[in-house]
Amino acid sequence: MTLKRTAPLVLLTVAALSMSACAQSDRDSGSDGGTSGGDVKDTFTFGAAGAPDVFDPLYATDGETFRITRQIHSGLLGIKPGTADIQPELAESWTPSEDGLSWTFKLRQGVKFSDGTAFDGKAVCYNMDRMYNQKGAGQTAAEYWTYFFGTFSDDPSGSLYKSCEAPDDTTAVINVTRTTSSFPTILSLDSFSMQSPTALEKGDANNVQSAGEGFTYPEYSKNPVGIGPYKISKYDEANKTVALVANESYYGEQPKTKNLVFKIIPDESTRRQELQAGSIDGYDLPNPVDWKGLKDAGNKVEVRPAFNILYLGLNPERNPKLKDLKVRQAIAYALNRDQMVKSQLPEGAQVASQFMPDTVSGYNTSLQPYAYDPEKAKSLLKEAGAEGMTLKFAFPTEVSRPYMPDPQKIHAAFTKDLEAVGIKVEQVSKPWNGGYLDDVSANGAYDAWLLGWTGDYNAADNFLGTFFSDLKGNDFHTSVMPWGKTLSEDLKKADAIVDEGEREAAYQDINKRIAEEYLPGIPVSHSPPALVTSGKVQGLTASPLTAEMFDTVTAGK
Missing domain, CATH: 3.10.105.10 (Dipeptide-binding Protein; Domain 3)
Incomplete structure (x- = not known):
């Protein structure tokens, strides 16, 4: 729709979100979600260009890592498939106060993290405060927080985030220090996904240490607990594969394919050869000179807008x-x-x-x-x-x-x-x-x-x-x-x-x-990037943000 340029931002946001909040997430609609059937295999293998850095999305900074973490985590807000527009995810609706400094999020009910911990208002506040209260190397590692929220609790004068309250299990109120065109949209970013407070506490998740030019992360970062359609099964660094398995407690429909494997193949020509050999079902960023040949060989090349x-x-x-x-x-x-x-x-x-x-x-x-x-x-x-x-x-x-x-x-x-x-x-x-x-x-x-x-x-x-x-x-x-x-x-x-x-x-x-x-x-x-899959792959929606979800995908046989 076309919005009047003179309308206050808060009112525009209320108008837009009051309509979007009435809709259910696309992940909840129209499928029996099964993975059985004679023409479907139970594993989708994707050729990744690089190794993931860390599976705790708060500390992730690159697309190869986020490609994996977004399959195992969910945020308060999500992105409508195939667009750059926000939609409800763990929050069904969100409403600002009159001054735009307090936002009330009504949460999905009956949702659990993959470890069985209940997702509620307290869990939201635990996550927000955990991010805000990073110390030492954790502040340096949490680059997306710095980009979008500013400083941390030891320097509150530069922070967008102020506090969080949980009036009841189905409500979280997030208070900010100023109005901005970016909030609450930034809550759709993978870095700010919700994670299990139980697992974060047990795994000493904030224990990040500087190590030379990088960081060392706690054991939790290898097996984080989220609310995504998948959960981590195994990261085999020697064989350069990351295996995910369907999260049986996921609130939405079960993934179409039970197993999701990311095979790390740095060389683009090798990824192309493995697709042609059938050892992977798809990969991102095929070389532009190969697009025609890939199509002629029966593959699907989806070209995204240049964003x-x-x-x-x-x-x-x-x-x-x-x-x-x-x-x-x-x-x-x-x-x-x-x-x-x-x-x-x-x-x-x-x-x-x-x-x-x-x-x-x-x-x-x-x-x-x-x-x-x-x-x-x-x-x-x-x-x-x-x-x-x-x-x-x-x-x-x-x-x-x-x-x-x-x-x-x-x-x-x-x-x-x-x-x-x-x-x-x-x-x-x-x-x-x-x-x-x-x-x-x-x-x-x-x-x-x-x-x-x-x-x-x-x-x-x-x-x-x-x-x-x-x-x-x-x-x-x-x-x-x-x-x-x-x-x-x-x-x-x-x-x-x-x-x-x-x-x-x-x-x-x-x-x-x-x-x-x-x-x-x-x-x-x-540059308009492309995504290529085998001609047998169905259900993949290309994202202009290169933020594809794989729970809707079937790989064929």
Whole structure:
């Protein structure tokens, strides 16, 4: 529906959610849920591009891990299959107070965690307080909480979350410190799923410790207890498989396929070969050059809308030359992004002019990408006194992402471009979950790196806010830049604007300043990712958020 731009945000939310709350989750509708039958096998095997990092979703940060955790956990809110829209999940409805600072969630009744613990208002508050009360290394590991809720209980002044109350078993009231376009939508994120208070307590789940460049997690993180359609059966690290089994106490219909196996196959060509051999039933992110051949062989290739951004990040704290806008602009002019998009990304991909796709409110249509102009790049480097500078430029291995199907090839193309304008490149690589993400986010180990983002929900704050709102903790190290604080504060102000039209205009202005005055990194491209399955697979709904559920899938024989 079309909403009036002058309507208050709280009233808009009440109107929209009062309608959606009347609907039941799609998982509850229309099937006998059986796994029997002569034409159906009881195992669906999916080829994963990378190993999971940790099964406690609070500490997870990457898509390969979330692909697994979302099968074993549920949140208060969910995502309607095939869309980026929220729908009821463990909460049947949610209503804000008049000032928008207290939200009352009416909960599903008769729901239990897979260990038999009752899901009720107290369980909701236990989970929210557990996340808010993280200490030490747990705060660093809980990156999504920091992104979306801010600080923790030891620094409440910067927190969106305030408190939680459970008036009765079927009600939870979550209090927040300010109005924001992101709440309660962020409760649909996998990181904020509900977990069994009994299991969390018994497993000492918060006992996270720093270990070199990463973390060590308690035993609980290997076998967490949620309310999803599946539960963990076994993680065989030696054989690189994660086995899940149907959760017999799941509140919705039972999964169509009893066993769900994730087979970790880092190499994309190997995943394709295993699909053709029948040893897996599907995999994500097939190489665009293979789409036609996969279809011709009888497979199904589902192309999702491009709801993502690939960027080249820059770290001016590690390399002071990057503090100069002319140097950052030179890098932008040096990159032949048009050629990279045409040669390495699928049809429908486009060069990016800003750090969010054009479907998100606040996108500035007047902006154009920096043109490929190596002579302009050389001139700017000379003006900045940065001729012959060196960049420690990194890319991840053992992974394919929706926005980055082949990181090594993209890195090689950009390395060639940078060297052509006189920038020396020190090439670095690490496995995605073997140090790369920690080096980027926690350690600031690189001058430049390839990374990206697939939106969690449809809001400018989910892109720009995720990248730049946290002045002290963002990957681009904007705290050392004279405009860093201004950008952080302006993003927070924009997110709090109630009027939709004013909020959109504020984000358009911020996008313009990011592109023309700040340039903390180089937005590269938006790419429509695909998902491929055997022609025998039925019931899989592709998600623009790459957030597929597998409980509706049958694999055939």
